[in-house]
Amino acid sequence: MTLTTRKAALGGLTALAVSALTLVGCSAAPTGNGGSTDAKSSFLPCMVSDDGGFDDHSFNQLGLQGLESSAKSLGIKEKHVQSNSADDYTPNINSLLSANCNLIVTVGFNLSQATDAAAKANPDVKFAIVDDGLDNEGAKDKDGKPTGDGKVDVDNGKPILFDTVQAAFLGGYAAASYSKTGVVGTFGGLQIPPVTIFMDGFAEGVKYFNQQKGKDVKVVGWNVDTQTGVFTGGFAAGVEAKTAAQGLLDQNADVLMPVGGPIYQSAAEAIKDQNKGSVLIGVDADVFNTDKTVDDIILTSVQKGVDAGVEAVVKAAKNGDFDNTPYVGTLKNGGVKLAPFHNFESKVDPGLAGELKKIEAGIEDGSIKATSKSSPQQ
Numbered sequence: 272m273t274l275t276t277r278k279a280a281l282g283g284l285t286a287l288a289v290s291a292l293t294l295v296g297c298s299a300a301p302t303g304n305g306g307s308t309d310a311k312s313s314f315l316p317c318m319v320s321d322d323g324g325f326d327d328h329s330f331n332q333l334g335l336q337g338l339e340s341s342a343k344s345l346g347i348k349e350k351h352v353q354s355n356s357a358d359d360y361t362p363n364i365n366s367l368l369s370a371n372c373n374l375i376v377t378v379g380f381n382l383s384q385a386t387d388a389a390a391k392a393n394p395d396v397k398f399a400i401v402d403d404g405l406d407n408e409g410a411k412d413k414d415g416k417p418t419g420d421g422k423v424d425v426d427n428g429k430p431i432l433f434d435t436v437q438a439a440f441l442g443g444y445a446a447a448s449y450s451k452t453g454v455v456g457t458f459g460g461l462q463i464p465p466v467t468i469f470m471d472g473f474a475e476g477v478k479y480f481n482q483q484k485g486k487d488v489k490v491v492g493w494n495v496d497t498q499t500g501v502f503t504g505g506f507a508a509g510v511e512a513k514t515a516a517q518g519l520l521d522q523n524a525d526v527l528m529p530v531g532g533p534i535y536q537s538a539a540e541a542i543k544d545q546n547k548g549s550v551l552i553g554v555d556a557d558v559f560n561t562d563k564t565v566d567d568i569i570l571t572s573v574q575k576g577v578d579a580g581v582e583a584v585v586k587a588a589k590n591g592d593f594d595n596t597p598y599v600g601t602l603k604n605g606g607v608k609l610a611p612f613h614n615f616e617s618k619v620d621p622g623l624a625g626e627l628k629k630i631e632a633g634i635e636d637g638s639i640k641a642t643s644k645s646s647p648q649q
Contacts, residue, residue, distance in 0.1 A: 316342060316585045317372035318351040319363045321379035323506045323532040325353055328561040329554070330532065330577045334378040334401055337581030344582075345589055360385040368393060374588045376401070376431075376581055380465050390428040397593050399429040399584045401577055402465035404597065404647060406430075423595045430597040431580040432647035435465075435554075435573060436472035437634050438607035439528075440641040441627050442552050442573040443476025445609065446526040447488040448623050449550070449570060456492040456519035458501035458538075460512075460531020464645035466502075469530040469554055469573060471495050471643035479630070479639070491522045498644070503534055512537035520545055526570060528552040539565040550615070557610040570619075572610040576600050599647050603635045 318338045320331040335351055342349035350370055352363045360382050367375050368389070374397040377386045383403040390398040390405070405428045423430060446455040457473045459466040470493040477490050492515075493500035501518065503511040516527055516538035527542065527549065529535040535553060542549045551558070551565065553572030558565065580598050587593050600606015609627065612619055633639030 314345075314347055314373050314589045315371060316347070316349050316374045316376065316588070317367040317370065318349070318376045318378065318581075319360065319367065319382065320351070320353045321377075321381050321506070322354050322356050322359070323379070324355070325351070327506075327532045328558060329556055330401060330575065331378050332561065333556055333575075333577035334376065334581050337578035338376065338585060340578065341582040341585035341589075345586065347589070354382075357381060361389070364389045368396065373397060374399065374585060374593075376584070378577075379403075380463050381461075386428065387425060390425040394427055397427050397429070397588050398425070399431055399581075399588075401431045401580070402433070404430045404432060405595075423597065426595055429584055429593065429595050430647070431577070431584060432597050433465075433575045433577075433580070433600040433607050434468075434602075434646050435575050435600075435607050436468050436475070436643035436646055437602045437641045438573045438575070438609050439469045439472025439554075440476040440479070440634065440639075441609040441630060442528060442571060443473035443478075443490075444480045444630060445476075445571055445612075445619070445623060445627065446473070446528065446552060447477040447480035447486070448620050448626075449615070449618075450488055450526050451548070452523045452525045453487065454489045454491060454523040455526040455528075456490065456522065456524035457528040457530065458492040458503070458515045458519060458534075459529075460503055460506040460534055462500075462502050466530045467493075467498065468643045468645035469528070470500060471645065472573075472641055473528050473552075475641060475643075491524055492519050503531065506532040506534060508533040508536040510537075513541050516541040517545075520547075520549060525549040526552060528554065528573070530554050536562075536565070539568060542568055553610070559610065559613045567614065569613065570615050571612050574608050574610050576606045576608075580606060597647060601635075602631055 323331050325331050325335045338349050354363055376399045378401045380402045386400045405423045457470045474490045474493055474495045477488050501515050503515050512534035527538050529538040550568050550570040552570050555575045557572045559569040634641045
């Protein structure tokens, strides 16, 4: 799928959400995997991926793991369908409504409008969405960027959110500590809150390192103050992502943090082509464990516990404890964290682990501020 096609699909999402939901259940069921409806079970949890797919080694894969784990522990079936483009979002939700799903979890900010519309049209079905607050999704600021009022606008919809600025702060500090060139970089897929919150934290962590150490490590690819930076226009690996990564490497960055599902794969290609010892910081999952093709260049990963969040929401819904209060993952509750250094354990500064532990405690008690304009309200 080309970048132009992807943008066109995203632009038509609102219209699709409204028109298709007037004919809920009438669209053909898309290709997908998972359990079928079990007549013996009174509860069927279901999931729709975004167009990154369930094999993205990132948040979609983690979401599915959470769904499958919760279903297994509860002794029930689950059903999931994969989206191959933004055009699939509403039809996929409709197919799960037709399958009599009791809870439909959608994975990713890009499904916000389709999820909100479906929840409003089907008040007897429970919905949850990863990385969106369900807070007035239709609103936009003067620049056309989505905004919300901070209040969940559907009783049957539950946001699954993560204050990843906290863990990304640790990642930025680690990147600055490891860098040999004094330049580190980050870039994103789309300029949306679940992406920029990582980039904010990364830059803030570098800034804190500079303050503590009297250094001047530079961040390229993102400016916290102006909220401007480098974006590929989507979450697919490919030419755009590799070009973005190469642009940062050309500015002498030797640590890169790509934020946007599989785009890290293209960044890894650029790093390996350059062959100058640059490294990656993964996001969402511990990429060292999920993708062995790049584990030799993974410094660490800024983890977002999508699997744990999904599992908690599924179990609560099954047990009758569902409400629309957002689930927010933090350092304190284990919902976000920095992964181990794995192969780089002996290559980082010997005092880094202790410094990160102190910083984490400071973020948790509020003495160190790790904040982002995109942080979820708690």
